[in-house]
Amino acid sequence: MARKTLTRDQIVHAAIEHLDTDGLEGLNMRALGKRLNSAATAVYWHVKNKDNLVLLATDQVWGELELPDLATVDWRTAATTMATDLYAMFTRHPWLVQVLAVHVVYGEGKARHDDHHLAVYETAGFTATQADRAAAAVFTYVLGNAAGTAATAALTRKLGDGSTTAEEQVKAAMTQAQEIAMRYPRLRARLETSAATGYAAAPDGTFELGLHALLDGLEKQHTGKAGGH
Structure with a gap:
């Protein structure tokens, strides 16, 4: 070209x-x-x-993210949608997690998203300071959950280079981790169940549960302060 x-x-x-x-x-x-x-x-x-x-x-x-219409949905629905879409974006592009660790990220696409994210909480009646904290807390939660996906993607690339040594090292490390975990009753009980997929594997629905718990806490804190408590 x-x-x-x-x-x-x-x-x-x-x-x-x-x-x-x-x-x-x-x-x-x-x-x-x-x-x-x-x-x-x-x-x-x-x-x-x-x-x-x-x-x-x-x-x-970042421009791939759709922004919910705050005139047609309540703030909890909007916040949940934005967090879920952000998590999906990190899953599609796991290198973004690496970028955020080593770059100061900015641009029109990110600014558009961040401004709307703040609007979600301000529409609900959060003060500017409360909205800043809420948006930052949700973003950090999503990013933390996406870190596992990014690590898996990096490991997959490493194993895909034909290096049996790398694969053997991972298997050996997981075997040792499970041997140690078996010494502890609660970890042992989970490893011994058929539902367990492996040591440190997150159960289905973990992201959704944590997100709703976080939003519950933000809502409770906000309504409590509004009520003078």
Whole structure:
């Protein structure tokens, strides 16, 4: 693809595809140029460097999030929808968790989402300070839950390189973890049940349960303060 016909949008979309398959550690300009059938130097005509490209890709996927209409749904429904969609986005693009750990993330897409997230709580009557805290608490909860997905994706890439040593190391570590867990009654009871999928495996519905508990707490705190308690 010639430099003149290559566009920034094409580069960003190709970068997202590359990040989805190879993760943040696998992104480099040479590999991206090959994916675009172009020289790596042509990419630099449209983006400053790898860090700039990562921020552009991040903001692009943030734009995938749909924002609930606050005129037609209550704040709890809106907050739940936004948190669930954000978690789904992190699941689709697990490299985002890595990006948030090493980059200051900003852009139009993220600003649009963050502004609407604050509006959810302000519409419910939260003060600006309360809305800030509520939005931050929910975001941190979602990000923490998505960290497991990101770790699994990174491990899958590592095992996919044909290294039997890496796979053997993981199996050995899990075996040791389960042996230690068997010394403790509650962990042992769960490992011995047929429903257990493995040590440290989260039960189905864990994300939803935690999210509702968090929103319950925020609502109780807000209504309590409003009532003068």
